[in-house]
Structure formats: structure tokens, C-alpha cells
Amino acid sequence: KNYPPGPRPIPILGNLLLLNLENPVADLQRLAKRYGNVYTLFMGPRPMVVISGVQAIKEALVNKAADFSGRPQGLMMNHALQVKAPGVVLADYGSAWKEQRRFGLMALRNFGLGKQVMEHRILGEIHRITQLLEQSVGKSTDLHQLFHKAASNIICQVLFARQFDYDDEFMEFFTLYFSETSKMLQGFWGTIYDSVPMLRCLPLPFQRVFDLFKMARERYSVVLAESKVSRVPGKPRHFIDCYLDELDKRGADGSSFTEDQLCAFMLELHFGGTDTTANTVLTGLLYLMNYPHVQERCQQEIDKVLDGRMKPVLKTETRCPMCRLSFMRSRGWLTPSLSVFSTAPPETQSFWDTPYQREPLSSLTCPQYYAFMPFSTGPRICLGESLARMELFLILVTLLRKFTFVWPEDAGEPDFTPIFGLTQTPKPYRVKIQLRGAA
Numbered sequence: 131k132n133y134p135p136g137p138r139p140i141p142i143l144g145n146l147l148l149l150n151l152e153n154p155v156a157d158l159q160r161l162a163k164r165y166g167n168v169y170t171l172f173m174g175p176r177p178m179v180v181i182s183g184v185q186a187i188k189e190a191l192v193n194k195a196a197d198f199s200g201r202p203q204g205l206m207m208n209h210a211l212q213v214k215a216p217g218v219v220l221a222d223y224g225s226a227w228k229e230q231r232r233f234g235l236m237a238l239r240n241f242g243l244g245k246q247v248m249e250h251r252i253l254g255e256i257h258r259i260t261q262l263l264e265q266s267v268g269k270s271t272d273l274h275q276l277f278h279k280a281a282s283n284i285i286c287q288v289l290f291a292r293q294f295d296y297d298d299e300f301m302e303f304f305t306l307y308f309s310e311t312s313k314m315l316q317g318f319w320g321t322i323y324d325s326v327p328m329l330r331c332l333p334l335p336f337q338r339v340f341d342l343f344k345m346a347r348e349r350y351s352v353v354l355a356e357s358k359v360s361r362v363p364g365k366p367r368h369f370i371d372c373y374l375d376e377l378d379k380r381g382a383d384g385s386s387f388t389e390d391q392l393c394a395f396m397l398e399l400h401f402g403g404t405d406t407t408a409n410t411v412l413t414g415l416l417y418l419m420n421y422p423h424v425q426e427r428c429q430q431e432i433d434k435v436l437d438g439r440m441k442p443v444l445k446t447e448t449r450c451p452m453c454r455l456s457f458m459r460s461r462g463w464l465t466p467s468l469s470v471f472s473t474a475p476p477e478t479q480s481f482w483d484t485p486y487q488r489e490p491l492s493s494l495t496c497p498q499y500y501a502f503m504p505f506s507t508g509p510r511i512c513l514g515e516s517l518a519r520m521e522l523f524l525i526l527v528t529l530l531r532k533f534t535f536v537w538p539e540d541a542g543e544p545d546f547t548p549i550f551g552l553t554q555t556p557k558p559y560r561v562k563i564q565l566r567g568a569a
């Protein structure tokens with residue numbers, strides 16, 4: 131009874147019937163209009179406080195961080211990970227989460243985050259994408275797996291210093307696994323699983339997620355076993371080695387460092403580093419194709435700033451305001467719903483009046499950064515933000531410099547409404563690729 135007001139729940143289902151479980155965003159916004167920026171919804175028997183609007187989100191995630199940085203347990207996500215160890219993403223707010231997060235940041239930095247070596251890795255992967263896109267010039271193409279594969283290869287280099295061919299079984303499996311589980315974990319079936327516990331043991335479609343997680347764990351075990359055989363203690367080659375060194379150092383000191391924890395962490399970084407970045411690029415292209423004048427202005431800016439340079443470099447980012455603004459807009463559109471697990475998603479609605487509106491960038495005003503939170507805010511802010519920003523800038527700038535992306539004439543009206551999931555995904559679309567004369 132101490133919860134904020136909200137619609138009256140019914141037994142067993144709570145308020146589930148008020149939501150379109152395929153994509154509840156519009157319903158959550160409608161309810162916010164009726165009940166205000168902080169209201170309670172019952173997902174089955176489980177109460178959820180929904181927070182909307184910049185002020186309320188800042189208040190919760192920053193000013194009252196200690197109260198709002200936890201993660202609820204007992205959800206499909208926790209069960210799928212089979213957590214003896216919750217990694218970082220699913221760890222509750224406390225000393226174990228702090229310890230792992232601190233280590234994760236340190237290890238990511240050691241293996242390139244924010245350094246030139248990372249820029250080279252990303253540019254190497256972009257070179258591969260560019261070559262593939264060149265083969266599709268003049269044709270109508272589906273890019274949906276391409277960016278997942280590129281982003282996966284970038285994070286795999288950090289995690290275990292390996293890159294895979296795009297048709298490699300490992301790559302094909304993880305591309306499928308990320309996109310299927312992302313939709314399932316926070317789509318219709320995920321919500322049913324989380325909200326109606328009595329249905330959990332039935333052979334419903336959500337059982338597929340558990341199979342996929344099991345298959346992912348098996349593949350990580352192989353990678354981990356290989357690293358253990360080939361490593362030289364004290365000379366880490368990648369994230370796994372670094373973690374194994376930490377395990378050696380700590381021994382059985384009762385800390386949060388365990389091999390299970392390492393596997394969970396790998397999975398979270400691989401997943402977190404792939405699906406989000408890839409879907410942001412896909413959204414960016416969808417948007418740029420449908421606002422050709424914006425694409426053209428970005429290209430003019432890129433040509434001017436890069437001048438005769440062979441490749442874009444990250445330090446030119448500040449000199450590309452139009453590109454930054456366009457890419458920010460894509461991230462704003464795609465605000466991932468990852469933090470639904472702890473609180474409401476960082477709802478940018480009050481800043482981007484209508485996130486899917488058809489007339490963005492009518493004036494070149496830069497958004498106020500305080501309202502822009504695609505990476506969330508507060509202590510649980512995205513661990514990979516700097517890597518993601520690097521990737522997004524370098525990928526989009528390289529592609530726009532070389533190609534023009536055109537919405538095919540026979541593709542009909544674009545549909546900007548994303549598919550809801552752990553990360554929101556643009557609906558599949560095709561793209562016509564043209565080579566730019568000047569590039």
C-alpha cells in the first residue's frame with residue numbers, strides 16, 4: 131500500500147492486460163500521462179514502479195542511487211544465466227558488483243578501451259564491412275546481420291583476442307543467439323515467464339531461451355579451456371587471461387571472483403557489446419536513408435573534416451557536429467530497455483518530444499546532454515560507453531564517406547517503430563547502396 135498510485139491490479143495477472151506485451155512502450159507512456167511520472171504497475175503479482183521523465187529518472191538513478199541501483203532476481207534473465215554468478219549486469223548493487231565492475235573497467239582499459247589500438251581494431255573490422263558492402267553496390271540488400279558480426283568481432287578481440295569469419299559457426303550462432311534472446315527475454319514470452327510463475331515449467335516458446343543460453347555457455351567453456359592451456363600467468367593477452375590472473379592472485383579468499391563469474395561476465399560483455407551497437411547503427415542508417423538531406427549534410431561535413439585523410443580518426447569527432455547530432459538521435463530513438471530490470475528505462479521522452487517523429491534535425495541545435503541518457507546514468511551507467519561511442523562514430527563516418535544509403539523505391543513507407551526487446555531493434559529493412567563518386 132506504500133507504492134505510488136497506479137491502475138488497480140487483478141488477481142494473478144496484475145495489470146498485464148493493460149499492456150501490449152509485444153511492445154509496451156506506448157502503453158507505459160499512456161499510463162504515465164494518467165498517473166504521473168512515478169506510478170506502480172503489477173506485472174502479475176510483482177509490483178514495478180515506472181519512472182518517466184528526466185527529472186524523476188535523475189532523482190532515482192543519481193540522487194537516490196543506493197536505493198535504485200539494485201537488480202531484481204528471479205526473472206527469466208537470471209534463470210537463463212543459471213546464476214551461481216551474476217556477472218555485472220545482473221549483480222545486485224553491493225560489494226560483489228562493485229568489485230567486478232571495477233575489475234571490468236580496468237581490464238577493458240588495459241585491452242584497449244579509449245586507446246589507439248582499439249581504434250585500429252575497429253577500423254580493421256570496418257574495412258571488412260566496407261569490402262562486403264562494395265559487393266552489394268547497386269543492389270537492394272539486407273544488412274541486418276552484418277553489424278552484429280562486426281560488433282561481435284570487435285568485442286571478441288578484447289575478450290579473447292580472436293576474430294571470426296562472418297560465416298564461421300561461432301559467429302553464426304552468436305548472431306542468432308543475441309537477436310533471438312534479446313527479443314524473447316523482454317518480449318511477450320519473457321513477460322509471461324516473469325509475471326506468471328505457474329507457467330514456467332510448461333513447454334512454451336520461452337524454453338528456447340534456456341537452450342540457447344546453454345549452447346552459449348558450452349561455447350564459452352571451450353574458449354576458456356583453450357585460454358587456460360595456452361596462457362602464461364602474469365602475461366595476459368586478453369580479458370580472460372586477465373581474469374584468470376586475478377583468480378590466481380586471490381585464490382580462495384572468498385571474493386566474488388570465480389570461473390562461473392568469468393563466464394557470466396564474458397557473456398554479458400559479448401552480448402552487451404554486440405546487440406546494442408549493431409542496432410544503433412541499423413537505426414542510424416534507417417533514419418539517414420529516410421532523411422537524405424541529413425545524410426548529405428553529414429557527408430559534406432565528413433568530406434570537409436577528413437579532407438585527404440585515408441581513414442577517419444576519433445579525434446575528428448568534435449569537428450563533426452552534424453554527424454554527432456545524427457548519431458545521437460539514433461541512440462535516442464533506440465533507448466534500450468535494459469534497465470527495466472531495476473527501474474524504468476531511462477525515458478528520454480520528455481526531451482525527444484516524439485522519439486519516432488518524422489521530422490528530426492529541423493534545426494541544428496545540439497541536445498542538452500543532461501537529458502540524453504542512452505547509456506543510462508548513475509552508478510550503473512553502461513560499462514562499455516566509450517567503446518560503443520568509438521565504434522558508432524568510426525563505423526558511420528567511414529560508411530557515409532564511401533557510400534550513400536538509399537531507401538529502395540519499392541520498399542514502401544518506412545516503419546520506425548522498433549521491435550521491443552532487451553535492446554530495441556529496427557524492423558528488418560532493405561537498403562540500396564551507392565558508391566559515392568568523391569570517396
Ligand code: HEM
Binds near residue numbers: 219402461514517
Ligand atoms: C550503443 C551501444 C550501447 C548502449 C546504448 C548501451 C546501453 C546500456 C544501458 C542503458 C545500460 C543499463 C544501465 C543501467 O542499468 O542503468 C548498460 C549497461 C551495461 N552495458 Fe551497455 N550499452 C552499449 C554498449 C555496450 C558495450 C559496447 C559494452 C561492452 C563493452 C556494454 C556493456 C555494458 C555492461 C557490462 C553493463 C552493465 C553495467 C552495470 O550493471 O554495472 N555496453 N548499457
